[in-house]
Amino acid sequence: MQDDLNPLRASAxxxxxPSVAPVPWRWVxxxxxRVETGEATLGCYAALxxxxxxxxxxxxxxxxxxxxxxxxxxxxSPELLAGLAVTRAAAEPAPATLHEIAVTYGGAAGPDLxxxxxxxxxxxxxxxxxxxxxxxxxxxxxxxxxxxxLRGLPERLHAPxxxxxxxxxxxxxxxxxxxYAGIYPAAGPGGWHVIGRAAVSLFDPGREPPALMRAGDxxxxxxx
Amino acid sequence: xxxxxxxxxxxxxxxxxxPGHAALGVPAGxxxxxxxxxxxxxxxxxxxxxxxxxxxxxxxxLRFPAGGxxxxxxxRFAARFGSGGQVAWNETLLIAxxxxxxxxxxxxxxxxxxxxxxxxxxxxxxxxxxxxxPAGFGGHAGRALKRGDVLALGGERHPVRRxxxxxxxxxxxxxxxxxxxxxxxWFDDRGLAALFAGSYRVAPTSDRRxxxxxxxxxxxxxxxxxxxxxxxxxxxxxxxxxxxxxGWDGPVTGGYPVVGAVITADLPRLAQLRPGDALRxxxxxxxxxxxxxxxxxxxEEAV
Numbered sequence: 001m002q003d004d005l006n007p008l009r010a011s012a013x014x015x016x017x018p019s020v021a022p023v024p025w026r027w028v029x030x031x032x033x034r035v036e037t038g039e040a041t042l043g044c045y046a047a048l049x050x051x052x053x054x055x056x057x058x059x060x061x062x063x064x065x066x067x068x069x070x071x072x073x074x075x076x077s078p079e080l081l082a083g084l085a086v087t088r089a090a091a092e093p094a095p096a097t098l099h100e101i102a103v104t105y106g107g108a109a110g111p112d113l114x115x116x117x118x119x120x121x122x123x124x125x126x127x128x129x130x131x132x133x134x135x136x137x138x139x140x141x142x143x144x145x146x147x148x149x150l151r152g153l154p155e156r157l158h159a160p161x162x163x164x165x166x167x168x169x170x171x172x173x174x175x176x177x178x179x180y181a182g183i184y185p186a187a188g189p190g191g192w193h194v195i196g197r198a199a200v201s202l203f204d205p206g207r208e209p210p211a212l213m214r215a216g217d218x219x220x221x222x223x224x
Numbered sequence: 225x226x227x228x229x230x231x232x233x234x235x236x237x238x239x240x241x242x243p244g245h246a247a248l249g250v251p252a253g254x255x256x257x258x259x260x261x262x263x264x265x266x267x268x269x270x271x272x273x274x275x276x277x278x279x280x281x282x283x284x285x286l287r288f289p290a291g292g293x294x295x296x297x298x299x300r301f302a303a304r305f306g307s308g309g310q311v312a313w314n315e316t317l318l319i320a321x322x323x324x325x326x327x328x329x330x331x332x333x334x335x336x337x338x339x340x341x342x343x344x345x346x347x348x349x350x351x352x353x354x355x356x357x358p359a360g361f362g363g364h365a366g367r368a369l370k371r372g373d374v375l376a377l378g379g380e381r382h383p384v385r386r387x388x389x390x391x392x393x394x395x396x397x398x399x400x401x402x403x404x405x406x407x408x409x410w411f412d413d414r415g416l417a418a419l420f421a422g423s424y425r426v427a428p429t430s431d432r433r434x435x436x437x438x439x440x441x442x443x444x445x446x447x448x449x450x451x452x453x454x455x456x457x458x459x460x461x462x463x464x465x466x467x468x469x470x471g472w473d474g475p476v477t478g479g480y481p482v483v484g485a486v487i488t489a490d491l492p493r494l495a496q497l498r499p500g501d502a503l504r505x506x507x508x509x510x511x512x513x514x515x516x517x518x519x520x521x522x523x524e525e526a527v
Binding site for chain 1: 252349454457486
């Protein structure tokens with residue numbers, strides 16, 4: 001009975017296919033495989049998505065890992081497990097699009113800019129320059145449909161998320177959360193610091209493709 | 225055609241969902257118990273993937289001006305026909321022209337699924353007719369039904385076979401089964417003991433995005449991790465230790481540690497939990513979970 005209180009300790013080690021270089025992965029339920037991909041995430045994602053393994057229903061890139069979602073009742077094939085190791089070694093990201101996004105910084109469009117600039121020890125103009133001079137990469141989309149997690153925020157501008165989320169963040173809000181920059185596709189609650197707003201449609205389910213950006217794309221912010 | 229004379233708490237047009245778009249931030253969604261919706265569809269002669277209604281806690285009053293063929297599966301509601309008859313569950317229902325169906329309040333459980341012959345004819349969005357409420361698309365205008373809505377039915381009328389479905393047995397008292405991981409090793413002994421020995425209650429703020437639980441705190445060493453892909457059933461534990469079981473319209477990525485995920489076979493039970501309900505957790509290994517994952521309804525001619 002004591003063991004029953006702690007049933008997870010002995011289970012779920014990193015599992016690997018036998019005859020290939022080990023790739024750490026873990027179960028998420030019986031349908032999810034969380035694969036550690038680290039710096040190679042975008043390349044692995046492109047390679048795995050292109051291979052269209054029949055047992056997979058979805059492939060979800062995230063921050064340094066990929067979730068493979070198996071079809072209900074399916075098991076991972078030896079080809080899939082072998083493919084993980086190969087793609088991790090040889091993965092090349094898919095060709096990327098560069099998006100230039102015009103931003104109205106500060107004021108009503110960016111209510112958190114003054115506080116964030118102070119935190120970074122900069123005046124607002126210098127903060128904006130630093131934010132707009134950087135080139136960002138879409139690490140993955142999540143949180144809301146089409147919401148890009150943008151890597152490349154200068155370290156000086158990193159800021160922990162707001163201690164309490166805002167009840168309403170406007171669509172198009174350009175925001176900072178931890179080490180990430182992002183843009184809210186739709187209005188709603190949000191815990192990131194809002195520094196500006198862009199007039200851009202990031203997600204439209206009636207459009208093909210529905211999301212403006214995809215993982216691996218590059219982004220530059222242009223002060224409007 | 226179906227006219228909505230009175231809307232329920234949250235009546236949503238649902239089919240089997242739109243898997244394959246998580247990389248765009250869009251979850252698969254779809255009926256919380258896809259087998260129950262599929263069974264309702266079969267009872268009216270529809271393909272499994274036709275759109276029906278997912279009805280939560282208290283249902284709508286619907287009018288069928290031209291009559292029709294319908295079926296309801298899932299939790300029992302206090303449903304009645306306007307013409308006076310009681311409404312049988314898990315059976316083909318023949319509805320006379322002009323009759324009304326008042327689905328009423330849930331008697332036990334939380335959700336039921338109503339299929340109508342022809343299926344609810346709303347446009348497919350990203351490959352599915354399911355409503356995705358958090359972003360307001362799919363289903364009927366991207367929202368729950370309102371009084372005055374009119375739902376068109378698709379397809380042609382075809383002869384009706386009266387059928388009866390036999391749902392798989394569900395033991396509501398047994399614990400929800402989890403497959404451990406991926407961050408189970410981050411949790412300390414006290415936290416894991418709390419999770420597996422404790423009883424949790426469903427918080428009123430629960431919805432299709434997540435079932436929030438209140439109970440013994442599930443303590444862990446690290447509060448946040450880089451965002452990882454998650455799926456329905458994943459049990460996220462925020463710093464306050466109160467677990468959240470991600471639902472069908474939950475986010476596709478999350479930054480809280482995941483102690484385990486409810487197995488596919490137990491997601492229909494998750495769908496029937498209502499605020500205030502108590503539940504417990506246990507673990508099971510992947511092979512067992514996979515073997516249980518394709519539960520079948522049996523459907524036969526009604527006598």
